[in-house]
Amino acid sequence: MTRILLHTRLDDCLAAWRASGYSVLAPSKSHELTRFNEVQHASDMALDLVLPERTIKDHFFPQTEPLIRYRIKKHEIDTEEMVPPELKRIFFGVRPCDASGLAIDDPLFGWDYKDEYWFRRRGNSVIVTIACTSADDFCMCTSVQLSPDSTKGSDVMLTPLKDGRGWQVLALTDRGNALLETIPSILQESDAEPAPPASVPVKFDIDKVTAWLADPASFESHFWKEISQRCIGCASCTFLCPTCHCFDIQDEGDTYSGIRRKNWDSCSFAMFTMHTSGHNPRNTQSTRWRQRIMHKFNYYRGKFDVNSCSGCGRCTRQCPVDMGITETLQSISNLPR
Amino acid sequence: MGIQEQYRNEAAELLSSGAVKLVIGYGEGSTSDRRRPVFIRSADETARLVLDANCIANLSGYLVPEGLLSDGKSVAVFLKPDGIRSVNILAAEAQVNPDQVVILGFDIDGGQASPLPGRKATDFAPLIESQKSTGLSTELQQEADQLELMSATDRFEYWNQQFSKCIKCYACRQVCPMCYCRRCIVDVNQPQWVNTSSHTLGNFEWNIVRAFHLAGRCVACGGCDRACPVNIPLRLINHRMSKEALDAFDHFAGESADQKPVLATFRQDDPETFIL
């Protein structure tokens, strides 16, 4: 016997959570885009998507974030720190890959200096994940040692029932338990069978890939030029990635005042490594693509012992020229030894 | 012989005769209906080329990277009429030498790719001329009309919502053959005309500036619109600019390789009804 949540009780659930001071964000479609928006009703949610187009990363590490407000005075500059508000949030209907993305990024934001913006939001948020029972051609979680029902990064795991009436509910963390305690009467005990997870074929041999990347000779391989030839150097892969985390600090303002902000940046951009002198150590797109792959599957792994990829496949799904991590890693894993 | 076979043969012939050093075309993509740009350097690779109704991307942007044409050798490229117009603009703006571009022209109609006769951009002049006389896309116009019917306030709100989705990934810019600048205006920080941050104001400014820079240069290939990962209807704003260039200045982007930029020229009798 496990606890289940029926679709029909979802609205009650939302009401209870709101009553407990949470705001609920779930995949929904607004202005031709699927992303995590605040929802009031179950009917606002788009839970049948394989994946929303935007990740939940956006809500922890926003594309632009104000850090400091400054005012320029005659002889000094007044500053005022801007910290994110304390907001209790539930992310409902997160896919395992997106939830994993948060867990993958946690060590990065905390290894030397604890990024207050990230962890304050992490601490205030409960991740309610729904295991995947369907996948599309681009899904690749199984290739990066994750799975359609991976619990990594989740506080509560929902597994769809075979009969389609609802989900099996499993709290994974204290935060998850606390959340479920707000809805004791809404959950019920049942022995309904869970639906099997989606079948996601393994597309490359990650061990082979990481071994090749770790080989210093690979750095100068002609492979990079070949594989990245059509890359146009946009940042749609990095900005839609649940784990990419590079940023830039910018001051924006007028003569009298302004705001220092943290903005997403991307290794795909030529400007990313441009020096003031005009010299650019990564002056071709192939060196930039190499950096992206190396970072995710070699350097990050070396530092935090985890690949900086959760296999969501957005990089390929959204790529204007049909590139992406899958093709590159597939090609690496097919390289002759 | 189907068009794919025919063009594979032509590509092979161009490469083996040494007429071109490279063929830029389409290959199989990661799904059955996706096509991806491929770069073919020898005749025995031409079997990788695919040509069908899914080949919609405008490949002309791949002609621009620094150094590609500097050896004086020619490159062949698969282009639809929109792409041919792009080549004309790139030639007019001195970014490519049109003599080095061999066009493998085709068009898509009724779900079929069909060959277009001609090899040089000039060969397609009558085709482009007839496109001009046909006018801009009526589908786009109908979509744009929906917006024009709104009040300014509603229209502002509409774009506000659209642009607030923008994440400044610059896929629109990077995929666009016209965005060949060595340094984009958004990357100019002395002074910072365009707010780099991806808040709605910054997004608004970016999208307006890009549309303005494309005025009279956009060939409506739809690349930016398709590339946008957050589905901003960029086609509409670019269409509005094309319409203005055509209506006010009789300027149809990419008419010929010696067409002058619409905003670098003028006529003394240009319309000016709005000026007080």
Added chain:
Amino acid sequence: MSEPFEPKIVAFVCTYCTYAGADLAGTSRMKYASNVRIVRLPCTGRISPMFILKALQKGADGVLVSGCHPGDCHFAQGNYHARRRWTVFRALLSFTGIPEERIKFSWISAAEGAKFAELINGVTEEIRSLGPFEQYQELQKIIETQSTY
């Protein structure tokens, strides 16, 4: 509201005609509304559309762009080029919902001090009746407040 709304208007003008026209209005002691701030450029050809966007960001409720009459440009052609840019940029702004009434263009020669004064009064009055350009100013406010994400 305690105080009546006074619009903020930024004008970009060429030095040879409209700036001189404004000088003439001054030397003729004509009186006009004080809402306009003038930015002097050598020629309307120098006026980039970015100026207009920045003025709006700075909270302008209206923008005025003015230069020599066609054929009178000190630089022979600058205003013809400017006119094309305005035509296109105006269409663009309008399409994105920035009301045409808020972005004004005019030709004012060095001799048209009276026209300058009338124009400033007319434009000020019109923008005053439109009210503040809250929609655009809201964009600036969003920047200054917390990220919504």
Added chain:
Amino acid sequence: MAKIGVFVCHCGENIASMVETAKLVSTIADHPGVEISTEYKYFCSDPGQETVKKAIREHNLTGVVVAACSPRMHEQTFRKACAEAGLNPYMLEMANIREHCSWVHTDKKEATDKAIEITRSLVEKVKRNNDLQPISVPVTRRAMVIGGGVAGIQAALDIASAGREVVLVEREPSIGGHMAQLSETFPTLDCSQCILTPRMVEAIQHPNITVMTYSEVEEVDGYIGNFSVKVRKKARYVKMETCTGCGDCIQKCPVKKIPSEFECSLGNRTAIYTPFAQAVPNVPVIDRSRCTYFKNGKCGICKKTCQIDSIDFDQQDIIETLEVGAIVVATGFQVQDTSGYGEYGYGRYKDVITGLHFERLASASGPTAGKILRPSDGKEPQTVVFIQCAGSRDVSKGVRYCSRICCMYTSKHAMLYAHKVHEGVSQIFYMDIRAAGKGYDEFTRRAIEEDKAGYIRGRVSKVYEENGKLIVRGADTLLGRQVEVQADMVVLATAMVPQHDAKDFAKKIGISYDEYGFYNEAHLKLRPVESSTAGIYLAGACQSPKDIPDSVAQASAAAAKVLGLFSKEHLEREPVVAMVTESTCAGCWGCATACPYNAIDHRDINDRNGNLIKRVASVNPGLCQGCGTCVSFCRSNSIDLAGFTEKQIFAEVMAL
């Protein structure tokens, strides 16, 4: 760090009575980067300027804002003061709080707030000003005058007499222009050729003048002080060096029935010809299109006739490139084609002629040796009707402007007619008599009073033929009735219009023109002889319709301008010019296309081995006038304008 000095001027009471200067001073003093902020009654006065200079020195100011009057008033004054205090003069900005503020507002608070904002934004601008140095351009002290009419001859003589070299280029075989065609000239009635030909001879004999006739300017490159002009010397087929002008070839030429352009087709010329007897140089040309030899290789009589073998059928056009520092354009006018005026019967009736025809009829050297005879039958007309404004001031069919000379020459024609045909009756249909000029009104009065010129105020609706007479039907608006006049000859005062190729020529040399094709002066009142392009000057009717005195006066004025330019070996120009950031320029040439002055060239950037890396735009500071049209075109912000840089304007706007 910026150290800006702000100097708030009271301008007596002009500013101080409306702007609270003390508040302005104290508010600005609080602005970042302002080192000193102070006020004074008159900063433009000597003690005022002294205050500014002292402050610059004592505070080591890096920039100065004078909040006072319009920069158009005192910018130069304060720039000079800055320079004298050791500050680059371009580190100054004027905040216009008088013309744009105190004089035009009535509310002290509003005016003060505005003054603060104006001043503040200019403080931000001046922080970003750069030291600029005047641009020094070497001057080639040789002038070219294009057009050998009276204006061109006068300009050439004036420049040459002041000791500078001049090249006078004329496209016809002889200099002289329209004035050579005229009979007598108003208001003195001296013979046109008698006063002109000595000048023509003086010009060709002047040691400083090189006359190039039968030559056309093909291309003008370069800029003020440094023009490079390509001139096509058309093949004359007669050797200039040896021909003595004996005229034997002309006598013998068998092709005699060619309507003479000079005679307005009232007389004929030969295939080898000089346009008129007093032509300078007196060397004929062969009209290739009419010459039998060139048509079929037969004839060659002229060659056989010439005793000194000066005929050379093998001559080719020669392109000569000349370096000059200044150009005077004196390309003149033409008379409007009147064929559109069917109601006047021009072209249909032989005896309906233009004023210029009449000049030839009245000229002692003309086809009738000065007798007024009808073209149709050679008889002396007893009644002549003159129709004024036949094209001028006519919005529907002609030109909107007044041709300025027709009132005067029509009076003159009536007079000449009266002098030659004593019993003749002249009737003049006119709209207004415009006789503003020294001795002009007296002249027309004389025509009316002494020479019985009959003036009828009104327009002519139709000229038709009836029983061998021309009937002129018109209105007499003073009497308010229809009139019909029987005439033996009708003379149309046709409009003066630009040369047929005036616009093309303007494009070739890079000057601007108006809707008609008359060349634009830099400023109608204050710079009337300068074209819109520095170093190119205008003289005569190419700018607008003019009579001889005005043409000559303008020619001398243009010559004075040229001589002024030539007074120094180097010329100093305002450093407000465009500059290119080569590292980011993509070489799309939009700036070059947009530039009104063709001031932007291509520049190749090569690597050490001389291989081309890229081509970028490059501004020629000698040509650039500093309008900034290129700057707002450039999509990548790779071109900027000194004095009005993107940084400066941005800062100015962001401080508002």
